[in-house]
Amino acid sequence: MAPVNTTLYLDHAATTPLRPEARDAMAPFLEAAFGNPSGIHAVSREAKAALEDGRERAAALLGAAHPLDVVFTGGGTESDNLGVAGPSLASGGGVVTSAVEHEAVLETAAFLGRLGKSVTVVGVDANGVVDPAEVASAVGPDTAVVSVMTANNETGVRQPIAAISAAAREARPGVLIHTDAVQAFVSEETTIGSLGADLVTLASHKFGGPKGVGLLHVRRDIHLEPVLHGGGQEIGRRSGTHNVAGIVGMVTAMEAAAKDRDRFRTDVLVARDTFEARLSAAAPEVIFTTPVEQRLIQHSHFRVPGVDAETLLIRLDGLGVAAAAGSACHSGAAEVSHVLLAMGLDQKAAGSSIRVSFGWTSRPGDGEAAAAAVVECVEALR
Template sequence: MLYLDHAATTPLRPEALAAMRSIGFGNPSGIHGVARTAKDLLEDARERAAGLIGAGPGEIVFTGGGTEADNLAVIGSAIAARASVVTSSVEHDAVLESADFLRRMGHRVEVVGVDRLGRVDPERVAAATATGPSVVSIMAANNETGVVEPIGDIVEAVKKVSPGAILHTDAVQVFISEPVDVDTLGVDLLTLAAHKFGGPKGVGLLYVRDGTELEPLIHGGGQEAGLRSGTQNVAGIVGMAAAMEAAAVDRERFRADVGEARHRFETRLINAIEGLEINGPADERLIQHSHIRIPGVRNDIVLIRLDREGVAASAGSACQSGAVDVSHVLEAMGFSSAQARECLRFSFGWTTTPDDGDAAAVAVLEAIEGLR
């Protein structure tokens, strides 16, 4: 199996698995010894995770994943601040659907478009906040194309126009390959999901800058400082912290191997396929993403052929019930439906070797044989 869908999910790192296997069954909300042990493990993981993004332990809220964290960030902050929402047309569905929910509840929502390369204009985002209290949610990097958005510039532009605006970024795709520091970014809220960098599924976190108010979406026992009730998944959280540490230590090696693999992959395809397009600016996309368009070739046929040969790739987000449909991201970038159906996403990860780039290119060339 040649796995090239790491943007959808990554294999579990051995460090995360080992950490999770050592965890007992205690409920951290109890008062006896078993519970206290679980509580100690939970808080240790919180401190370690916080340190890896430049946050304080009290600013970390553990959730059931990235989607929940995005919902809590967007809906929770907009309700608490009685604010409008400003987001972009290429956001993850977790943000766009949260914004749509708020629109139905009476909140003003403005969706800012992008250019052909998938980039958001900071000045357009800032202008959209001028009407009153606003929550701004712009992703750090796109989950389909890997295009990196200028979060620092967006924060600066927004703060000039609307100093009280609340800024959220979904950094789910970024952490595995780039350092994440909340003060450098300047955001108030930030989302991570463990399974995108070698941690377990079903666990994520939301960074909440001290002083930022949120209305909780899940009510009950008041866990996670009252922002996310329910017994915490201690094993998953400990596994997430271990995966974060492993990813941070491995980043230099990761960038070298993945960068070489992508270079080989794209170079071979460019040389072999007339008219091949690589979507997104070369110097403003994550190193692990390669989003390509092969004119005249339908992506669903290519994916089926690749799968038969043991190669796992995708046509876009894996968060839409497994359907191969026209991507809202590509539509926002100006692709026609026919062009969008010619696009493929290959995403490399921590298990990738440089030789995988060559193997992937050969597999694609064989898969499209006879289709053009």
């Protein structure tokens, strides 16, 4: 395959390059150690040992009470489906969620609504933040699960998830809390204790692991209706032959990301802050969607009034710079972001917004280079 001519990758929120540690750890399971971990012979036992070792390592990193509290899935979307639909379908109860969730949560909630479950979607303030008191007042006697993300994939805005959990539990002791921590894990220490959640979604490809694999933390005492029915793997919570290479790669990337977090935070913060300072200086009309304090350190989200997002992105691509508008997690159609509309932006402002997201391969100097490229394009388009 011919190499892609991108020199500056600023779309880590969409996906990240594979970490070399993850690739090396996966290699044996793509070749000689190809076994199905559900069998009894030696080839299977080798795969089973890697799977259970991965489960223990993931559980330790998350501060889970038991390795079996980790369910391996086919990615963030599947984990969100299981984390939201699982408790609702098992108990018959409803869902409380927020207007800025990823589609994997919102569409699952909508599906549950079509099945007759109660679904409440709470709004956000102008910075995209959910009010814990509003969640608490939406929780009713039939609420099975509250699902609010740890941080948003488009804006990077972080939610007060521990306060949301506490307020929801006060409103209804025993209500389950699900959080999608897909974007946060790479830069924030993410443990079950610090989140105060019962169910936590992670997606491997957002922190340097392979695509198509994820996990859901779910305590063993929580009754879930599976979303994939079949052979009963993962103690009946997720059927399907395990993606052993993917799981080994994901867990290795989790460990590498956790080990790399301090370095990541230092480099990415310099890159992101330099980018915003240089861009503001050269194009003072730029509007950052939220203050930096609200965001994960790797996200920048802005618009330049009068400059269309898609046109800017195409120009940037021409310079070998990869950035995004809205959410790149869905199938390519240029839709106006539901997240930005929920924050009160009008269609025009939402349609001019751009996301620049740094990641584990970013270096401090990338902020300067990113700003130079954006400024060059903005000046041409003004």
